[in-house]
Amino acid sequence: xxxxxxxxxxxxxxxxxxxxxxxxxxxDPRKTALIVVDxxxxxxxxxxxxxYVPVAVEIVPNVNRLAAVVRxxxxxxxxxxHTIDSGSLTSWSEYxxxxxxxxxxxxxxxxxxxSRGHDIxxxxxxxxxxxxxxxYRFSAFVQGASDLPQRLRAExxxxxxxxxxxxxxxxxxxxxxxxxxxxxxxMVSDGNAARSDEEHMxxxxxxxxxxxxxxxxxxxxxxxxxxxxxxxxxx
Amino acid sequence: MHKVDIPKWAVDRVIERRGTAxxxxxxDPARTALIVVDxxxxxxxxxVAHALCPMAVEVVPNVNRLAAAVRxxxxxxxxxxNTHYPAWITMYAKMRPEKIxxxxxxxxxxxxxxxxxxxxxxxxxxxxxxKWRFSAFLPESSDLAVRLRAAxxxxxxxxxxxxxxxxxxxxxxxxxxxxxxxMVSDGNAALSDEEHxxxxxxxxxxxxxxxxxxxxxxxxERNAAPREAAA
Numbered sequence: 020x021x022x023x024x025x026x027x028x029x030x031x032x033x034x035x036x037x038x039x040x041x042x043x044x045x046x047d048p049r050k051t052a053l054i055v056v057d058x059x060x061x062x063x064x065x066x067x068x069x070x071y072v073p074v075a076v077e078i079v080p081n082v083n084r085l086a087a088v089v090r091x092x093x094x095x096x097x098x099x100x101h102t103i104d105s106g107s108l109t110s111w112s113e114y115x116x117x118x119x120x121x122x123x124x125x126x127x128x129x130x131x132x133x134s135r136g137h138d139i140x141x142x143x144x145x146x147x148x149x150x151x152x153x154x155y156r157f158s159a160f161v162q163g164a165s166d167l168p169q170r171l172r173a174e175x176x177x178x179x180x181x182x183x184x185x186x187x188x189x190x191x192x193x194x195x196x197x198x199x200x201x202x203x204x205x206m207v208s209d210g211n212a213a214r215s216d217e218e219h220m221x222x223x224x225x226x227x228x229x230x231x232x233x234x235x236x237x238x239x240x241x242x243x244x245x246x247x248x249x250x251x252x253x254x
Numbered sequence: 255m256h257k258v259d260i261p262k263w264a265v266d267r268v269i270e271r272r273g274t275a276x277x278x279x280x281x282d283p284a285r286t287a288l289i290v291v292d293x294x295x296x297x298x299x300x301x302v303a304h305a306l307c308p309m310a311v312e313v314v315p316n317v318n319r320l321a322a323a324v325r326x327x328x329x330x331x332x333x334x335x336n337t338h339y340p341a342w343i344t345m346y347a348k349m350r351p352e353k354i355x356x357x358x359x360x361x362x363x364x365x366x367x368x369x370x371x372x373x374x375x376x377x378x379x380x381x382x383x384x385k386w387r388f389s390a391f392l393p394e395s396s397d398l399a400v401r402l403r404a405a406x407x408x409x410x411x412x413x414x415x416x417x418x419x420x421x422x423x424x425x426x427x428x429x430x431x432x433x434x435x436x437m438v439s440d441g442n443a444a445l446s447d448e449e450h451x452x453x454x455x456x457x458x459x460x461x462x463x464x465x466x467x468x469x470x471x472x473x474x475e476r477n478a479a480p481r482e483a484a485a
Contacts (some may be wrong), residue, residue, distance in 0.1 A: 028446070035353075042348030113432040117462070119273045156430040157461075162393050163431065187456050192426050198344050199387040199423070200394060221452035225418050230388075231344065 020077050021219045023208045025233070029224035036229070041242075043178065043203050043232040048092035048246045052176040054167075054197075055082055056159065056183030056190050057101040058143055061129045061136030063184075069129050069136065074212035074219075075184040076140070081210045081236040082182050083144045088240045092247040095176065096149040097167065098139055099159050101189060103130040107155060110163065157189045160196035168200055178203040180239065182210035187222040195230055204231035207239060255312050256450045258439045260464065264455045278409065278434050278463040283327035283478040287407040288320055289398075289428075291390060291414025291421050292336045293374055296360035296367030298415075304353070304360035304367065309443035309450075310415040311371070316441045316467040317413050318375045323471045325377065327478035330405055332381040332398060333370055336420065338362045339386035381405075388420045391427035399431055409434040411470065413441035418453035425457055435462035438470060 034040065060067050063075045086096045103126045108115055115123050129136030132153070139145060156164035171179070179202045181194045190211050198204040206226050213219035227233040234242070265275055295302050298310045321331045338361040340346075346354055360367030363384075370376060387395035402410070410433045412425045421442050429435040437457050444450035458464040465473070 036350065037348045038350045111430075111432060113429055113434060117272050117277050119271065122271050158426070158430055161427055161430045188460050192430070195388070195423050196392065196427065199342075199389055199392055201341075201343050203344055203347075218452075218456065221449075221456070225449065225452075229419055 020209060021074060021213065022216045023223070023235070024220065025227065026220070026224050029228040032228040041232055041234065043205050044242050046178045046203065046205070046242060046246055048089070048094050048243045050176055051089060051092075051094035051178040051180065051243065052171055053086055053089040053094065053096045053180045053182065054099060054159065054193065055086070055096065055143070056099045056181065056193055057185075058082065058140050058183050059100055059136065060138050060140055061101070063140045067129050067134070067136040069125050070185065072184045072212050072214055078182070078210050078212050079140065079142050081207070085180065085182065085207065085210060085236055085239065086144065086149075088243050089180070090146065090148065092243045094243075095174065096146070097170075098143075098145055098149060098151045099165070099167070099183070100137060100139065100151065100153050101130055102132060102137065102153040102155055103127055104132065111155060158192035158196045159189075160193055160200055171202065178205070180205050180207055182207045184212040186211040186213035187218045191222045191226065194226055198230045205239065206231065206233045208233050208235045210236055255440060256309060256444065257447050258454070258466070259447075259451050260439070260455060260458060264459050267459050276463055276465060278436050279473050281409045281434065281436070281473055281477060283324070283329050283474045285407050286324060286329035286409040286411065286474070287402050287405070288324040288329065288331045288411045288413065289334060289390065289424065290317055290321070290331065290374070291334045291412065291424055292416075293317065293371050293414050294335060294367060295369050295371055296336070298371045299366075302360060302367045304356040305416075307415045307443050307445055309445075313413065313415075313441050313443050314371065314373050316438070320411065320413065320438065320441060320467055320470065321375065323474050324411070325379070327474045329474070330381060330407060331377070332383050332402070333374070333376055334390045334396070334398070334414065335368060335370065335382065335384050336361055337368065337384045337386055342387065389423035389427045390420070391424055391431055402433070407433075409436070411436050411438055413438045415443040417442040417444035418449045422453045422457060426461055429461045436470065437462070437464050439464050439466045441467055
């Protein structure tokens with residue numbers, strides 16, 4: 020698991036900006052979507068990996084716990100699958116064209132639908148009520164990537180919890196774009212995985228200082244349950 | 255000026271993935287656009303700024319040099335102006351009231367804060383583009399991507415402020431929207447060297463290229479020369 024220590028400058032800047040440590044602590048569980056980014060074999064099992072991130076395996080229990088609470092409190096879980104196929108050679112020529120032929124072939128082989136690399140890691144507990152979304156860019160929210168923003172809006176979700184891998188690549192890009200598309204966005208500090216503690220923390224610090232909220236799994240579960248309890252008390 | 259530090263592991267990883275340290279050294283100057291992000295008084299002049307970034311003043315000479323080289327070699331310059339957008343709920347809903355008031359004052363059209371910093375040399379043929387989010391490339395934020403494509407540009411050079419906020423978000427989205435994207439290491443400004451370098455290194459390893467102003471001007475002039483000779 021990553022060693023998580025929010026730098027003081029990020030805490031100071033977040034407080035100066037918002038006056039309190041957790042701007043989204045009053046989240047509405049029924050309007051909350053858990054976004055699980057790219058927890059696929061291609062990032063978690065070395066022999067089919069396009070980018071092997073060992074810590075990704077370590078966050079699986081937190082993601083499963085969070086998914087169960089999100090469902091129980093009225094939200095929904097969206098499993099995002101990073102996808103590269105032959106269409107990507109033109110639609111995202113920028114990325115595939117920049118890679119060496121060997122790296123490019125690895126992407127086309129291990130992130131293609133139907134491949135073992137493309138499958139979600141086996142110990143993640145996917146339920147029939149969840150949704151599975153393919154994305155074709157790092158961010159799940161940018162133009163051309165997926166229909167995730169449309170699906171979320173159509174179903175009334177305005178708050179997104181970002182988990183998955185890689186913290187500073189697909190997760191951060193998804194989180195930044197989600198916030199700019201007006202979703203209340205929370206990055207889960209112990210529900211994301213990067214290649215190093217340093218990269219993980221650089222992302223969380225920048226995101227927390229300006230873009231949105233950062234919480235750990237336990238605190239987030241507490242907030243979801245408190246939100247659901249308050250609703251029950253009011254009804 | 256920021257002390258730029260791109261560690262060797264980052265260069266090694268780029269070479270491993272892309273086969274060269276600078277995949278876009280072969281850029282086409284006639285299809286290149288310099289994107290100058292938010293070099294407005296609202297980030298640069300102490301008494302009007304809602305978010306002062308002192309380092310931004312120091313990148314002005316490099317941005318002017320680069321703008322001249324881009325125009326000279328057939329490319330375009332786009333000046334991006336960050337602009338207050340009242341319906342951006344996630345930006346404003348949780349901000350302290352006095353911060354909101356200051357940002358609205360500084361980033362509204364017609365205000366001093368909203369204007370491009372006076373020492374930047376804008377030319378009549380340049381584009382001026384308003385954006386309503388951190389990133390300039392999201393369709394929800396501006397029509398920059400559409401205008402660049404219409405002008406035939408496929409390569410963007412990202413300069414401006416703040417490196418790890420508006421510049422990095424613009425650069426990430428530009429790359430995902432299929433533009434060759436280069437962040438200019440000594441043409442961006444952040445609040446600290448640490449944030450500046452973390453942003454550049456992350457971008458360089460996975461998203462696109464990072465070059466300094468001198469190297470970039472060298473590429474523009476070298477790549478323009480054969481085309482001029484052939485014409």
